[in-house]
Amino acid sequence: MIPFLDLNAQNSALKEEIDAAIRAVIESSEFCLGPAVDRFEMAFAAFCGVRHAVAVNSGTSALHLALLALDAGPGKEVVTAASTFVATVAAIRYTGARAVLLDIDPERYTLDPALLEAAITPQTAAIMPVHLYGQVAEMDRICDIAARHSVPVIEDAAQAHGASFRRAPAGSHGRVACFSFYPGKILGAFGEGGAVVTNDDALARKMRAMRDWGQYERSVHHYPCFNYRMEGIQGAVLGVKLRHVSEWVSARQRVAGAYDRLFRERIPSGLVKTPRPCPDGLHAYHQYAIRVDQRDRVRAELHERGIQTGVHYPRPVHLQPGFSELGRAGQFPHAEALARTTLSLPIYPELPSGAEDTVVNTLAAIVDRTAARRKEPTGSH
Template identity: 55%
Template sequence: MIPFLDLKAQYQSIKPEIDAAVLGVLASAQYVLGDEVAAFERDFANYCGTAHAIAVNTGTSALHLALLAAGVGPGDEVITVPFTFVASVSAITYTGATPVLIDIDPATLTMDPKLIEAAITPRTKAILPVHLYGQMADMDAINVIAEKHGLVVVEDAAQAHGAEYFGSRAGSLGLSGCFSFYPGKNLGACGEGGMVVTNDDAQAKTIRMLRDWGQSKRYHHVLKGFNYRMEGIQGAVLKVKLRYLEEWTEKRRAHARNYRALLAEAPHITLPAEAEGRRHVWHVFALRSAERDALARDLNAQGIQTGLHYPIPVHLQEAHADLGYSEGDFPHSEQAAREVLSLPLYPELTLSQVEEVAQAVKEFAYVA
């Protein structure tokens, strides 16, 4: 069997370092925040090219606090996309603001900047682009519009650790950028974790207070805050893994290049693209096929696991029916949701496994 993801293999590759880091936290008894989390924050800010990094308990919490610190609240609107994991939209609703959705660029599956201005109203406060699958949205175009209309930009970089846009790292081009360290991410914790990065001192100060019950110092509650603190063990584990992230990313990029070369001539298959000026870090390799479900069944029958990212766009999810959108409102998002299929892609994958997966896809494509 070729698994979609193999977290055990990653752990085994760096087991002595991970074990030592965890035992170090247990010995120090700094179980929440503490020195290891602070060290990871410094390392991750340096990696992203930002002045600050504030560690939190999940990527969703990162989005929530970044929006709150940017002044988003009840009565405001935040523009984002429906083709994303539901957390992108849920975090907006947590603030009391209203998500306003626009469609994606069918080539990159990220926010289509040409649709932004038509969605702006007097209530619009922010734009939340999603760097989907490991590729950044068109940040120059988005930032030009945001500056023109006095809007803030919060990057959802949950899938884009180390991705670049014309040399700038994900998270560094908006007022703030938000990352998830869910175990399956390119940089994954042994549990949950998240981070907000920013170059804005005031944002950083506010987010640090908000994550820890709004405290400026112990028992001095300046803001109505939350218990969104990162645990010490997660900070220690992530600090170790960050040292390997570039190596792992280059392996992902090599696997993606091999998939693209091996599948270049496969009929009825649309391969994911790496847009000009962008460094794609391939959180997932999501091809497209009108016969997606049949292809998934065929691969599974051959012992090849696949993933669906994502089969139902947010505007068609029952939980968000109150947004008032209907089927047909976002045709590119809806078509992508019907067609995308993620193939196995992780650093520990071997070339022979990539070739086996690609061969199985081609055999299906030629008879479909």
């Protein structure tokens, strides 16, 4: 069996460091925010190349907090990509604002800047590009358009820890950026966690209050807000893991490079589309997402042969039953085509040696057979 993800392998390698960090939190009894979270915030801000990180209890909370801090709410709109996890749009809905979806660039899989300007209205409160699969959106064009219209940019960087665009880290391009530390992310907590990062001193101060019941000082509540505080144990775990993220991203790139080479050598052109990292950035490979026809059949056959895969995501947001008001079938053709064909292969730093060969050889046999079936004559009349 080749698992899609093996968190035990990562965590066991760091067990002594993590155990010591957790023990320090227990001994201090600083379970909500506290010194471990403070230290992580400082280190993560430096990692992202910004002045501030505001740690919260999930990536969804990070998105919601950033939107609220930038005054998204009823009567406002937030422009975002049609290809994303549902949390992106759910956070917009939480504020009372309306999500305005745009189709994706068919090669980069992120918000297509060519569609952006026409979507901006006097009601636009923010633009929220999504760095899907670990590849940063085309931030120079997006930020230029946003600046012309005086609209803030919120990076949804939940999948982009360690990625960069034009040598600047994910999280350093917009007014704010939001990260998730769900356990399966490149940087994952021992549970839920998230952060908002920014260079804006006033906005950081506001969000620190908003995550803690709107308090700048104890028992004086300036905003009708939330308990979005990060737990001390999560800050401790993330502080340990953050020191290894750069090497983990390098390892993911090596695995991706091996996949790229094997696909070129062993699968005829046109049967499988591999990821295309753009030359203007560094792809962190949160997912190695190929595209293949008859995806569900291919995935089932891989599973039968002991290879686990993922699908990110099988249905775009506007075709989800709970968000059907955001668009109709056929409205975002590139996002819909990606959803029909995308398949995420195992990629993580601890992937066993030779696993890439097994995955590609098995996939080659499956797609060859699938292609042969399509070419078989259907009979005569």
